[in-house]
Amino acid sequence: MYNWKKRRERAAFLALANGAVFRGWSFGAPVDTAGEAVFNTGMSGYQEILTDPSYAGQFVTLTAPEIGNYGCNPQDVESRGLFLNGLVIHELNEPSNCRSEESLSGYLKRNGKPGIAGIDTRSLTVMLRDEGSQKAYLHTADEPLSEAEAVDRARAWAGLDGQDYAAKVTAGKPYEWNREGDFHVAAFDFGIKYNILRGMAENGMRVTVLPAAATAADALALKPDGVFLSNGPADPAALRYAIDAIRTLAGKVPLFGICLGHQLFGLASGAECGRLKFGHHGCNHPVRNLLTGRVEITSQNHNFALKAETLPAALEVTHINLNDNTIEGIRHKTEPAASVQFHPEAAPGPHDAGCLFRQFRQLMER
Numbered sequence: 001m002y003n004w005k006k007r008r009e010r011a012a013f014l015a016l017a018n019g020a021v022f023r024g025w026s027f028g029a030p031v032d033t034a035g036e037a038v039f040n041t042g043m044s045g046y047q048e049i050l051t052d053p054s055y056a057g058q059f060v061t062l063t064a065p066e067i068g069n070y071g072c073n074p075q076d077v078e079s080r081g082l083f084l085n086g087l088v089i090h091e092l093n094e095p096s097n098c099r100s101e102e103s104l105s106g107y108l109k110r111n112g113k114p115g116i117a118g119i120d121t122r123s124l125t126v127m128l129r130d131e132g133s134q135k136a137y138l139h140t141a142d143e144p145l146s147e148a149e150a151v152d153r154a155r156a157w158a159g160l161d162g163q164d165y166a167a168k169v170t171a172g173k174p175y176e177w178n179r180e181g182d183f184h185v186a187a188f189d190f191g192i193k194y195n196i197l198r199g200m201a202e203n204g205m206r207v208t209v210l211p212a213a214a215t216a217a218d219a220l221a222l223k224p225d226g227v228f229l230s231n232g233p234a235d236p237a238a239l240r241y242a243i244d245a246i247r248t249l250a251g252k253v254p255l256f257g258i259c260l261g262h263q264l265f266g267l268a269s270g271a272e273c274g275r276l277k278f279g280h281h282g283c284n285h286p287v288r289n290l291l292t293g294r295v296e297i298t299s300q301n302h303n304f305a306l307k308a309e310t311l312p313a314a315l316e317v318t319h320i321n322l323n324d325n326t327i328e329g330i331r332h333k334t335e336p337a338a339s340v341q342f343h344p345e346a347a348p349g350p351h352d353a354g355c356l357f358r359q360f361r362q363l364m365e366r
């Protein structure tokens, strides 16, 4: 049985830049931090979310009300660590699952990340939906802090716009993900998820991962059959070095990008990126594939998006989001280059768009 008294022993609160304060109980590591509050509507997959480097700098509010019930394990990780700033949930459950090796609370504590439970995540989500993603400050530490001071700290935080967070999460050095495959892919790691690497390996690609700041010459020196541009945190426009590298690589080698990689491919081609009001974070976003007419239910996690009106004539839209008509995929009209805003690798999420890794292969075959 859950120990309610113990659960509520340490008070905590999340203060938003708009002045709202949500009070609850601390779990995980009792550290204070500022970040951007967003919400994710997936019904499961908290461990993949915790280890998705794209969430660096963010507090993820899970709209699923019961969290922690299947625990944590070493298999469901999507990168080498936990990168988000904190987890915001309604009800924290003790694990009951044969795959569980550790409670969610213990997992967060061991990894130095804070969580807050007992939050009315429904009203927080409605607020973020109506007012947009918010700068926030999570207070879980023992030192006393007034709510007004926390709101001030949320407002004073630099935010994610214009910030290079890829540099904070990327691998320090190049490494080989696997040794087998008939196509060799150089993958830029802006915050890459393991299931993307697995998706490429399963489709016969041998993958060498490069740090975010690798140059076009570094990539071409590997004599790759294709270049992959990964997902990653924060503002794509801040990554001038990556945009320059992609501009040099375009037309020389087949390109495929996911999420941040898609945004960077668009920026390198001359498009602009802007912010969505509250982003897309979840596992049930309907996307129409304009090339086939098929609707795919996709996994998503982004706050920025390419602006349709800025797309250069050389690019065409291949996918649109059916909730808000934003761009979900593009390709070059004459060169072998394509990208998607959503996550075909899922983890967590549905596998409707998994065939995109095979299509990357086809770009290299041509």
Ligand SMILES: NC(=O)CC[C@H](N)C(=O)O
Pocket: 054, 230, 231, 232, 233, 234, 235, 236, 258, 259, 260, 261, 301, 302, 303, 304, 305
């Ligand atoms: N998952 C991602 O790659 C996110 C891309 C970018 N950081 C955004 O929020 O839009």
